[in-house]
Amino acid sequence: EDGSQLWLRYTPVDESVANKRTIKLRATHDLVQLAQQELQTYWAGQSVVLRLDKKLKRLKEGYVLKGDASNIELVAAEPVGLLYGAYHLLRLQEAGEDTNHLQVEEIPDYDIRILNHWDNLDRTVERGYAGYSLWRWDELPHTLSPRYEQYARANASIGINATVLNNVNASPQILTSDYLVKVKALADIFRKYGIRVYLSANFSSPKVLDGLSDSDPLREEVQDWWKKKVKEIYQHIPDFGGFLVKANSEGQPGPQDYGRTHADGANMLADALKPYGGLVMWRAFVYNPTEEDRAKQAYQEFVPLDGKFRENVIIQIKNGPVDFQPREPFTPLFGAMKNTAQMIEFQITQEYLGFSNHLAYLAPLFKETLDADTYSDGKGNTVARITDGSIWQHKKTAISAVANIGEDANWTGHHFAQANWYAFGRLAWNHQLSSEEIAREWIRTTFTRDADFVKPVQQMMMDSREAVVDYMMPLGLHHIFAFDHHYGPEPWGDRKGGRPDWMPWYYHNADTVGLGFDRTTNGSNAVSQYNEPLRTTFNMIGTCPENLLLWFHHVSWTHRMRSGRTLWDELCVHYDRGVQEVREFQKTWDKLESYVDQQRFNEIQSKLKIQTKDAVWWKDACLLYFQTFSQMPIPYELDRPIHDLEELKKIKLDMKHHN
Numbered sequence: 001e002d003g004s005q006l007w008l009r010y011t012p013v014d015e016s017v018a019n020k021r022t023i024k025l026r027a028t029h030d031l032v033q034l035a036q037q038e039l040q041t042y043w044a045g046q047s048v049v050l051r052l053d054k055k056l057k058r059l060k061e062g063y064v065l066k067g068d069a070s071n072i073e074l075v076a077a078e079p080v081g082l083l084y085g086a087y088h089l090l091r092l093q094e095a096g097e098d099t100n101h102l103q104v105e106e107i108p109d110y111d112i113r114i115l116n117h118w119d120n121l122d123r124t125v126e127r128g129y130a131g132y133s134l135w136r137w138d139e140l141p142h143t144l145s146p147r148y149e150q151y152a153r154a155n156a157s158i159g160i161n162a163t164v165l166n167n168v169n170a171s172p173q174i175l176t177s178d179y180l181v182k183v184k185a186l187a188d189i190f191r192k193y194g195i196r197v198y199l200s201a202n203f204s205s206p207k208v209l210d211g212l213s214d215s216d217p218l219r220e221e222v223q224d225w226w227k228k229k230v231k232e233i234y235q236h237i238p239d240f241g242g243f244l245v246k247a248n249s250e251g252q253p254g255p256q257d258y259g260r261t262h263a264d265g266a267n268m269l270a271d272a273l274k275p276y277g278g279l280v281m282w283r284a285f286v287y288n289p290t291e292e293d294r295a296k297q298a299y300q301e302f303v304p305l306d307g308k309f310r311e312n313v314i315i316q317i318k319n320g321p322v323d324f325q326p327r328e329p330f331t332p333l334f335g336a337m338k339n340t341a342q343m344i345e346f347q348i349t350q351e352y353l354g355f356s357n358h359l360a361y362l363a364p365l366f367k368e369t370l371d372a373d374t375y376s377d378g379k380g381n382t383v384a385r386i387t388d389g390s391i392w393q394h395k396k397t398a399i400s401a402v403a404n405i406g407e408d409a410n411w412t413g414h415h416f417a418q419a420n421w422y423a424f425g426r427l428a429w430n431h432q433l434s435s436e437e438i439a440r441e442w443i444r445t446t447f448t449r450d451a452d453f454v455k456p457v458q459q460m461m462m463d464s465r466e467a468v469v470d471y472m473m474p475l476g477l478h479h480i481f482a483f484d485h486h487y488g489p490e491p492w493g494d495r496k497g498g499r500p501d502w503m504p505w506y507y508h509n510a511d512t513v514g515l516g517f518d519r520t521t522n523g524s525n526a527v528s529q530y531n532e533p534l535r536t537t538f539n540m541i542g543t544c545p546e547n548l549l550l551w552f553h554h555v556s557w558t559h560r561m562r563s564g565r566t567l568w569d570e571l572c573v574h575y576d577r578g579v580q581e582v583r584e585f586q587k588t589w590d591k592l593e594s595y596v597d598q599q600r601f602n603e604i605q606s607k608l609k610i611q612t613k614d615a616v617w618w619k620d621a622c623l624l625y626f627q628t629f630s631q632m633p634i635p636y637e638l639d640r641p642i643h644d645l646e647e648l649k650k651i652k653l654d655m656k657h658h659n
């Protein structure tokens with residue numbers, strides 16, 4: 001098997017089974033027919049009646065499943081709810097769960113569950129590690145790859161209902177008439193699976209595409225340009241979702257180019273989209289190379305704008321305040337704008353977690369942010385509840401993640417990276433699901449139900465993210481990656497004349513005294529962006545969680561950690577533990593050869609070898625480099641380095657970052 005079937009390895013039921021049960025429809029709609037067809041082909045169980053009940057509005061796109069050994073009733077308020085219900089049944093079947101006592105009510109936690117593709121029009125993918133983009137712009141709209149439909153089906157099977165097709169570093173070209181026809185062709189396919197298309201818009205489009213003198217959002221000519229453009233889009237795509245915008249961030253154009261605010265920019269687009277029900281997802285990923293701590297800047301720019309955004313604007317906020325690091329605290333902007341709709345942005349693609357070479361199961365990372373208590377208005381207001389509408393009512397709720405999908409046969413480069421796409425979809429539907437549950441479900445549908453396989457693999461997945469944190473950036477270290485491509489370690493990295501906030505030393509601050517970024521009240525004071533009691537907890541070295549210690553504190557090498565070890569020894573122990581864990585993954589995997597088809601077994605085995613080599617590389621690079629400051633020995637019971645620092649400094653990876 002090449003992994004192309006993902007978690008959808010259904011076998012068609014044979015006729016004798018199909019003849020014994022019926023899949024009855026009490027509704028007509030393309031989506032309902034598709035639900036029926038999926039069950040007709042693959043469902044080996046009881047008879048099913050599919051019914052629409054418009055009165056059950058509280059279900060949103062969800063469904064009710066009830067039944068016993070002879071008959072199942074599937075009811076939804078929306079046609080797509082029946083499709084999701086059908087996939088629920090098939091999931092139970094594939095995972096080998098009981099379907100004779102069904103009493104299920106599922107309501108999605110978020111209205112919009114959306115993937116962000118960072119795909120360029122030349123088919124390179126920014127931070128993509130699974131080959132070229134799925135979208136074959138040169139062939140569209142005439143030639144339609146079968147993978148478009150497979151992609152839509154895979155998403156629908158886990159409840160994803162929206163997609164942004166192009167990179168946030170957006171080419172204005174996407175909004176030309178030539179491209180809109182291509183976008184329409186994709187939207188027509190995705191619609192069959194309940195998926196809406198969104199586009200990343202370049203703020204300078206009016207100027208670049210049609211020669212307007214500028215793209216100032218307060219100028220009528222510019223506003224009219226967008227109104228006309230939006231009208232044109234809706235003529236092609238009547239259910240177009242809206243725009244995702246990266247503005248005044250990392251060199252992208254935006255309203256500030258004209259002395260206007262993020263709100264002015266977002267509202268102009270929102271006004272153009274409003275008549276059609278479209279939305280603006282406006283990103284809060286903004287920072288400039290100033291004296292101010294990068295981690296503080298989004299909060300500083302956006303909090304003063306609270307209440308100034310139109311109803312159909314949602315601020316899209318990365319889970320952490322810096323940038324998708326292996327571990328970050330949650331972004332303090334969550335919960336700090338009570339009058340503005342907010343959504344989370346995760347990164348499924350492993351830009352900072354070993355690309356598609358490392359096994360890193362990300363559900364625990366996603367949940368760490370979702371479950372984090374913001375203490376906004378008291379206890380219990382987690383990031384999940386702030387964004388899912390439980391606390392403040394907004395027009396729409398949404399959750400997004402940067403996709404890891406490309407043209408590779410297995411879609412995601414690493415077979416195990418499929419689990420991260422899967423986990424995002426499942427959590428976007430229900431953020432209460434546990435990482436263990438999701439892993440178990442994914443393993444059983446993707447590989448086998450055999451407990452002797454499922455248990456150790458589940459354990460390996462559950463340990464994997466922490467292993468990556470350990471061998472890359474334990475104890476709150478962050479952004480000490482090699483410049484630009486972000487694959488290997490480069491804690492020594494420095495570029496003459498380069499932006500300080502893109503240099504590792506900016507983040508680790510290693511010196512003869514110690515290590516870490518002082519964000520306390522004596523330092524950059526980023527702690528003050530958090531509500532009490534977090535502010536005080538993070539501010540004091542004795543109460544700050546150790547897994548974020550070096551995020552918030554500059555800590556002396558001899559500081560005693562809770563284990564009784566010095567900071568230096570603790571750091572060494574973590575790096576070493578990360579390496580040991582990956583060595584264990586190799587053993588676990590090799591033992592399981594008989595449960596897996598040869599191709600997937602081999603491919604995963606060779607990825608684990610790369611991961612192990614990289615883990616040792618990370619450990620040696622970071623420890624040998626930091627040792628030049630600490631001047632302390634690596635504890636003698638730990639494995640010794642196998643590289644020399646000077647040799648590691650010479651490694652230059654030829655990895656192009658496509659912008």
Ligand code: BDP
Binds near residue numbers: 168169250285323351
């Ligand atoms: C960073 C990536 C960069 C993206 C940027 C963003 O390195 O390629 O363009 O985020 O999210 O993580 O806009």
